Amino acid sequence: MKFAKSFSSPPSRQRRQSLQALGALAMGMTTIMAESAFAAVFMDMEQAQKILCPSADGFELMSLSWDDSQLASLAKLSDTRVPRHYSPKCWRAMAGGKVAGWVLSDRVVGKYDLIDYAAGFDAQGVAVGIEILAYRESHGAEIRQTGWRKQFVGKKGPAAMRFPDDIRNISGATLSCQHVTEGMQRLSAVVSLLIAGK
Amino acid sequence: MIKHTCIAAAVLLVAQVSYGQTNSDVAAEMKQLRDELRQLRLEIQALKTQQHPKADPASVAPVLAAPPVATSAVAQTAAVQEAVPNAVSLFGYGELNMTRPRHNIADAVATARRGVLGFGYRFNDRTRFAAELEIENAVVSAGDQGEVAFEQLYVEHDIHEHLSAKMGLFLLPIGYMNETHEPTRYMGVHRNLVETAIIPTTWREMGLGLRGTYDNGVRWDAGVVTSFDLTKWPTQSAQTKESPLGAIHQEGQLAKAASLAYYGVLNYDGIPGFNIGGSLFQGGIAQKQNIPSPHASVTLTEVHTKWQVGAWDWVALATQGRFHDVSAFNASANGLNNPVPDQFRGWYTQAAYRLWRQGDYSLVPFARYERVNTALSFSGLPVGLAPAVEPDTRVWTMGANFYLHPQVVLKLDTQRYLNNSAFDRLNLGLGFHY
Numbered sequence: 001m002k003f004a005k006s007f008s009s010p011p012s013r014q015r016r017q018s019l020q021a022l023g024a025l026a027m028g029m030t031t032i033m034a035e036s037a038f039a040a041v042f043m044d045m046e047q048a049q050k051i052l053c054p055s056a057d058g059f060e061l062m063s064l065s066w067d068d069s070q071l072a073s074l075a076k077l078s079d080t081r082v083p084r085h086y087s088p089k090c091w092r093a094m095a096g097g098k099v100a101g102w103v104l105s106d107r108v109v110g111k112y113d114l115i116d117y118a119a120g121f122d123a124q125g126v127a128v129g130i131e132i133l134a135y136r137e138s139h140g141a142e143i144r145q146t147g148w149r150k151q152f153v154g155k156k157g158p159a160a161m162r163f164p165d166d167i168r169n170i171s172g173a174t175l176s177c178q179h180v181t182e183g184m185q186r187l188s189a190v191v192s193l194l195i196a197g198k
Numbered sequence: 199m200i201k202h203t204c205i206a207a208a209v210l211l212v213a214q215v216s217y218g219q220t221n222s223d224v225a226a227e228m229k230q231l232r233d234e235l236r237q238l239r240l241e242i243q244a245l246k247t248q249q250h251p252k253a254d255p256a257s258v259a260p261v262l263a264a265p266p267v268a269t270s271a272v273a274q275t276a277a278v279q280e281a282v283p284n285a286v287s288l289f290g291y292g293e294l295n296m297t298r299p300r301h302n303i304a305d306a307v308a309t310a311r312r313g314v315l316g317f318g319y320r321f322n323d324r325t326r327f328a329a330e331l332e333i334e335n336a337v338v339s340a341g342d343q344g345e346v347a348f349e350q351l352y353v354e355h356d357i358h359e360h361l362s363a364k365m366g367l368f369l370l371p372i373g374y375m376n377e378t379h380e381p382t383r384y385m386g387v388h389r390n391l392v393e394t395a396i397i398p399t400t401w402r403e404m405g406l407g408l409r410g411t412y413d414n415g416v417r418w419d420a421g422v423v424t425s426f427d428l429t430k431w432p433t434q435s436a437q438t439k440e441s442p443l444g445a446i447h448q449e450g451q452l453a454k455a456a457s458l459a460y461y462g463v464l465n466y467d468g469i470p471g472f473n474i475g476g477s478l479f480q481g482g483i484a485q486k487q488n489i490p491s492p493h494a495s496v497t498l499t500e501v502h503t504k505w506q507v508g509a510w511d512w513v514a515l516a517t518q519g520r521f522h523d524v525s526a527f528n529a530s531a532n533g534l535n536n537p538v539p540d541q542f543r544g545w546y547t548q549a550a551y552r553l554w555r556q557g558d559y560s561l562v563p564f565a566r567y568e569r570v571n572t573a574l575s576f577s578g579l580p581v582g583l584a585p586a587v588e589p590d591t592r593v594w595t596m597g598a599n600f601y602l603h604p605q606v607v608l609k610l611d612t613q614r615y616l617n618n619s620a621f622d623r624l625n626l627g628l629g630f631h632y
Contacts, residue, residue, distance in 0.1 A: 112287040112318050146413050147468050168471030171504045
């Protein structure tokens, strides 16, 4: 009896079996070699402050609160929805008795869980960096990548941080990218209000 | 006042650390003090809340007059972690659509295609659970075509900051759509043909998966999971032509687990807006059963790239599947009726452009070209009995997504099947996620 085609042969089967064994070994080794230490909370606020405003010799915690009309103007200024009970933490960075900049921290929901992050702005309100403090789900954790976070550096004001025009997306992390960008727009708006109120 | 006293006490304690201690002792003590301070701050906050259950609107200071309230660096530590986030989360999506064949209006169909309820629970910052429960086509009963299924049901654990593990029933990170398939996240009313017919979205397996992510943009996935079951191969070809792997998937329902599968995926996201990656899946499908092809297996390879710049969004994906050692199965009675193909493959490319945006509204037209063949060749069949290999299915899809909000979309598109116009259709859809 003739056959139209015989595709597989015993040697190729052996290769596949070897590949399977190698895969299993690699999986096992990766788990064993994984560090037992853990850092879902990647850095605390103190570390973030030093990174975001290294020239500061002190940080003054500001008390921020808004009434409804102020929240509405913040929403308009940032072109985002401001969450109820919006309460970012804000520190004024001081150097030699002068304002050196601002460091703020906030939380946004990624896909379904919270992302803690901190952002630094110079005395003129230009973003100097963003650090992810804590991430609680694996999907979207790519926002921690240096390349993505660098996009905010040098941008001033919420209108310069629109997603995905000014701040580009990471495939598979769209919700995290979008929500952190919106959070940064709000923080940028807060800083511009703080500067205007000096 | 209490707070300031506590802070001062903490600072004094730190200053009095004895010279005999090593650096690690000092660090440990600092950490302990920091934890105690954090606890004290929480208690103070609780006391304040009890004393002032509701803030007087008149006393709310405007942001512009906000005074500094603390100057100690120690006091700022972990301020953002004070509030304990809600451990339970709800999410999900829905899609409803209508399809009207171009040449046979009598076959027009409207259906609540999918309603998905997702829920998660965070045990701690390292360990969480997530599930997605899906109802397809609105009604599930003995006399209906609906389906209820867990699309995902898994526990995820962060091993360290660059490595997480997933255990349970989860979606394989292969291609673009399998993991990210909310209707607001893809163009067109229906999911693309390639990631339905060749990659059987939504493709889930039970097992263990690892994911590594790095600051330089590299992300890898690897896992050991359940595989497909060749004994489910139907004798009628309609199902297998639609999706060879979709016809024999197990979806975590009493899945035969004698033959496992392995997958590996590599992605690069180091350039914002750009992604490139590929994946390999290899698994046994005979499940060590007494069937004519006891060593049958399947391999699926896939490469993909996406470029999002400005208002443009371009994506391309190519995938190829191969069944191995199925000659004997094809020569059996079941195989003769509907043989297992040696090879199946497809690719697509799609361009979308955000034409207009105002507030939450946006309009995004798109065009997609796809080419798919679910049975390219057969082995093990006597000459003359092998089915004729059909030409690739070639499809143009053109339309637009109109977003009422980034999470709510109305869709309209038309599909042209270049080698069989009987499948040409007009589609209308509504989708949302939350």
